[in-house]
Amino acid sequence: MLPLEGIKVIAVEQAVAAPFCSSRLADAGAEIIKVERPEGDFARGYDAAAKGQSSYFVWLNRGKHSVVIDLATREGRASLEELIAGADVLLQNLKPGSMDKLGFSMARLRKDYPALICCTISGYGDDGPYADRKAYDLLIQAESGLASITGGPEGPSRVGVSIVDIATGATAHASILEALIARSRSGQGADIRISMFDVMADWLAVPLINSEAGNPPQRMALAHPSIAPYGVFHSKDGKGILISIQSEREWKKLCAEVLGQPGLPDDPRFTNMVERVRNRKLTDKAVGDLFATLSRDDLLKRLADADIAFAEVNTMADLSTHPHLRRIEVATPNGVVSHPAPAAIFVGEPRHYGAVPAIGERTDRPQTGLRKSS
Secondary structure, eight states, rough: OOOOOOOEEEEOOOOOHHHHHHHHHHTTEEEEEEEEEOOGGGGGSSOOOOOBOOOHHHHHHHTTEEEEEOOSHHHHHHHHHHHHOOSEEEEEESSSTTHHTTTTTTHHHHHTTOOOOEEEEEESOOTTTTTTOOOHHHHHHTTTTTTGSSSSSOOOOOOSOEEEEEEEEOOOHHHHHHHHHHHHHHHHEEEEEEEEHHHHHHHHHHHHHHHHOOOOOOOOOOSOOOSSSSSEETTTTTOOOOOOOSSSHHHHHIIIIIIOOTTGGGSSSSSHHHHHTTTTTHHHHHHHHTTSSOOHHHHHHHHHHOOOEEEOOOHHHHHHHHHTEEEEEEEEETEEEEOOOSSSSTOOOOOOOOOOOOOTTTSSOOOOOOBBOO
């Protein structure tokens, strides 16, 4: 038996943040009723990379039922009310104020259904000058300052995945699980509010604290502002290899066993971390010059033998064939799609992942007022 079997979640969701959360609840056995507008979750149209379907949608909507409800109609609102009345959790990330205008304020729902756990995801929260703004992943990357510390010296950059949405969905997932545990003790539901801006501000605590202390972080691409050598160096055959030297012991091993220069740590310019950072260009040159004389295979062997922390600077093509990549296969309306497996492994309890639904597809008994796909 999966841990969340018997838990019913109504997900009035779209895009990425809320679907990330509900997909993880589905993996754990919860019944997820995904409420879609007549034209469907707009994430269905993001791309056509997964056998003609959106990669985002396929990734984040396995194991769910889809029902189509037109919330602009009285019948649609009655259908949603019926679903909520039988639910344990209501998860929603519509435009701020939308649920209130439709008659589904959290205050009213908490009064009528005291055991219901409500989780609302927004861009900026309920209060403040930006509360009514629409918010998407890249907008929050920019607004929170994340983009200002991402990229190289030439300018701010986007993180290459939807990090704000994913972080927000993970936060919502953890919060709902906390509320379910609390309800098992008290019988009371919860009203959880999560803003994308708050999530990213929390994740940016370290650079913010440093900035307020007078040390604003600089964009350094694949380097580290306070550790050297910590960055990318290229082999003779052009492969980028990122190394991380965290201690003086590791620095001495790198010099002796990889660089072949055991006396280098005695040089006052390289004698400790502070001096190596101060003389970063010279430090990096000493490492880079040696790396450029060896092949990728020779370097990887030397680094591994010396127990130095390193990684190759891989592409998505490299990830596709990576020896540590675990995959799952998920049924979709257009056939089976393979993609990376969820990270958590429950030893001795293999997981089976449900299908990705077509718009309005529901595999159990239809309910009154729910529009079925043709």
